Amino acid sequence: GGRAAGSDIWRMKLEMNADAFRRLAGYAPQCQPADLALALTTLWLGRLCNRMDYAAGFIFMRRMGSAALTSTGPVLNVLPLAVHIDAQETLADLAMRLAAQLKKMRRHQRYDAEQIVRDSGKAAGDEPLFGPVLNVKVFDYQLDIDGVQALTHTLATGPVNDLELALFPDETGGLSLEILANKARYDEAELRRHVARLTALLAQFAADPALRCGEAEMLSADELARLAAVNDTAVPLPATTLSALVADQARKTPDAPALADAHWQFSYREMRQQVVALAQLLRQRGVKPGDSVAVALPRSVFLTLALHGIVEAGAAWLPLDTGYPDDRLRMMLEDARPSLLITSADQLARFSDIPGLESLCYQQPLAAGDEAPLALSKPDHTAYIIF
Structure with a gap:
């Protein structure tokens, strides 16, 4: 069934390694930094859930034309973004595909998500159209009011069904994230561990831009060590037959x-x-x-x-x-x-x-004599043949 939206949320802000993100962007000049950030995040979510195909929500401004862009008013819309990750593609390949998808989706950004639910024959309480929600915020946050520098404060956010990730690529080439998570669904300590995987994922692609999406390591060094210890079940066997x-x-x-x-x-x-x-x-x-x-x-x-x-x-x-x-x-x-x-x-x-x-x-016992054992079997002999 559907999930209830919650206003009781974890709010987590993360400054990604700016040098690593700039290196990643430098390796892929054909991609916008915002698209690389989106690709990194969608890959992180997919690999965390072991889902190479899933539906994420993507927030559109739903403002068409210069007048709408400069007007004040809550007109956002969230549309389902079909995320498909090819294990053999690079992060830049994924970024370009997602950018092409979003370009096609923008012409439909006034198609309300609620209307999509109705048009698909679903009810409001049915399984939601998407899970995590993504929001790329490429804005100028430098406020200068007649020479006075101002700061932007978020006073309130809407309810969060599952997970909401806001990506903030800045003009210096850096990247920051704000993660909102429904407390009814996520434990804070677990959430922080998963966020650490995102940081590690960025470091891997910054070090090797040719790395395939399916080859990136999602486990931490401690987790890999624990797995190695659990699977260290080798038992030395005597060289016998x-x-x-x-x-x-x-x-x-x-x-x-x-x-x-x-x-x-x-x-x-x-x-x-x-x-x-x-x-x-x-x-x-x-x-x-x-x-x-x-x-x-x-x-x-x-x-x-x-x-x-x-x-x-x-x-x-x-x-x-x-x-x-x-x-x-x-x-x-x-x-x-x-x-x-x-x-x-x-x-x-x-x-x-x-x-x-x-x-x-051979279907009766043989006559038992005092023959000495042949002892012809050696440890390196073939034991059996199976078809």
Whole structure:
């Protein structure tokens, strides 16, 4: 629904770094300083909200002709400005596009925002036409009354729905901002942190005018450091292998349950014996370290034992989902060219017409002997191949 306008507001004034803004303007002589200031502000708002397309309000004087320009009276109008930010464009590119948009909008500045709401079929309490409101004030604030220097004081402002930003480019090339924020929507400390991002944004573009809008950094150094600390989750791992880890566990808890399904159960000792026996069999069938071995088995203890046996032999396993069509399985086998296929008797016929493919049916435990572990697996060996 709509947001209630509030008269209880935060008022924040900010003097931007004049040297930085003058440098930025010097890099883009094709742009008016006011347009660069507007582009900087719209980019800041968009990046803060992670919205590269949004509607902002833009305040127009609604005065056409010299008589209207010099008359006193509240005739302002706020029209929706469609802001689109291309992540690959520079700030100067954005400034020129916004300037072209505003030039087209000025001819419609007497089209009341309230009338736009009515013409679009919306009600006054519906979602507003825009969020933050922008106001570029390029005025001469030097008041000289018959030699007496005068100061301008703002006595009151209208209600603020969300956020209102007034930009004041001055004749010396500097830039100041006045930010009005609805207290019901913004916390002062948070608002100040966001304003600091605007200052940092100006510094980045002043240092590198070719910087792309999507590349500008919005996080402070402290925030980046906190993120780095949170994501510093690296854990040093020992230079070992799956085979060595399982063998070590088998020495520690040989009789503990290691592997089970609905029909079979193996302790760590028994699992290790099966793995070593299968690795020896694979070696006898010509599998060498660095080879790949395809596995087309249903989910069972034998699938797990097959994978461990392949790793024990120093080879990489290529899993084949038996639910895949035959053509896809053939493509995978022809592409990977495994040394051997481990499968079950009921699946064997699916692979019988693939030239040169040796197969091994594995669906019963092997005879456990006293064979020494092959220990052919190395940490830098390929572990598996996935399509």
